[in-house]
Amino acid sequence: MFHHQDSLEALNRHLPLKQKIVSAHRVIKDKFNFIARIAITLYDPESRIIKTYVDSSGCDQPLKHYETSLDKAGSLKAILDRERPRVVNNLVTFDNNEHEHTRRIGHQGYAASYTMPMFHSGSFFGFLFFNSYQPDVFDEKTLKDLDVFGHLISLIVINELSTLSVMDAAIKTTSDITHLRDPETGSHLDRMSRYSRLIAQSLADKYELNDEYIEHVFMFSPLHDIGKIAIPDTILLKPGPLDEKERAMMNTHTTIGRSMIDSIVANFKLDGIEQIAVLKNIAEFHHEAINGSGYPSGKKNSEIPLEARIVAVADVFDALTSCRPYKDAWSNDKAFDLLKRLAGEKLDSDCVNALIENKAEVEQIQSQFQEDIFG
Template identity: 30%
Template structure:
């Protein structure tokens, strides 16, 4: 895979993702159903039983676009899933006035059709057709749109399948390295949570959608996958590393890049936006804005946005985590140190600001994913 040399290039690649595909199909659907104003897909998180906004055909994204809710709190959707049939909402104002419903009404949407989507019998989320008109959709309308709905399902399934194949293959590699698996579990969960916090805070500024945020959060868990090729002795050493050992440890970036490039090639997905994002995270999360990072000494906008976010999340977690040879520092102290790195032109100021402005969430993340006792030898 060619090295991406500009952040703009990476974001442009992501604009060809699922949201773009939904937009193109919607244009064709409007010829048959002029009242159709938006097509969107909400992803189901089976681990936490949450429904999250994910892909949206609308070029005017809602300010409340980044939204999640327990499926159990949405009875009309739960019933729709159980019956495996579409649910018609003739007037959105009849629903419980959640923040998301209020945002939809504020953008002038009044009616909707929800359809459960399955990938090989696995429920993966809901497809929604939205209109600015009340009672805009009938069963005959949906029947007439069936060919386009099938196209939408194929687009969603293709995206879903690729991302989950990447994650599945990476997870299997980790499972074969029990030492790394134990050493990294809580760390990668916290880094993913911090990444999500930062990405959501920056989404509007950088005009990135929920698909980008979702995938970046998912891929952040595998930022140091190359460590599976390092020796257990190096991973679990309880003394300060020598310079030679530090150099060996830094090789995990190259190892991770080789692993991911092989997986992406096997899946024939070299140019896919999600594959590019995964490659960005693995390859560049130790690059600094002033060019002093590694392994390629990229500078400023040469470092993709996703990698800049994961870089800050990773460093923050390293600072606040205990090791056998060092005491983890407090959240305020870690934020102060990150601010110093911003002043030295090493870290993205907006990423650090996102952590500082959401300190109330940091404690809950640390409590949810506590670190292992360093005395176990596998921390």
């Protein structure tokens, strides 16, 4: 009675998303051995950016840590405009395409591809790619079977993102209450989260960061100050400098934030989320200093989790370059000069350099997410 082994049994277990995609790819290869790679990109509707997220590749990663504007990727935008998948049975015909992602795919040696747009409740959220080193493999019968697998993989991704969304919504609801009292604006969170992603992306090769980690840094960084909900208005909104007792109270927002996240994760049974530690570390350790003078634990150097070091630089830079009731906005160059002086003492040198070396991208973020009239 129990002789049959479920070929997709791995999907029943608590595994990282990448392992689930790899398991699905293994089953697909049993039927279509020419499928060399399955890849998923996510769409950020606010910036209209397409970002690599996860794939089933081993050494084949032509688009590792890659992002592009959907408006500049004409072939992908055409898929979305038509809400229809695209079949390219001979990528040689795309050799003269000027877009970088097409060139990278071609240089990897892929000869054919099938691209499906992914939707959840009618909303577009990314693309799913099937790549082959062999040309002319995607006939109608093959495509019908791949459609089934494609929607299965899409559901796996939706489930993963929905779990993250539940957690994100629970925490952001609390965070929104905080920011009704906190003078920091939504534009600040938009910018610093994208600075955080920019830094993580720049450090990806040195620290061997995968695209999932980079995306989670982006998703979780706006929640760094969630613990401020517990800080009294007399301290949080004080226009002048805090005294020693008030500063000590303000500093508790890091441990309070970590405790709140622990409670939310437990109450919503979200402890199975991969890389949940990234969120916890950002909330608790983003005020630690490289020389050990920070709080709450006085961690030094690499004792401070990388994600907290990344967010610290992004947060400080945006605070310096933003207008506040008590100060004018600094120029980028003036802010960069201070970051350089703080590097190696208060802030991580790699993270500081990663931000400064991407000045053009920083300016683009600032242009797109300008301070609102209440900023």
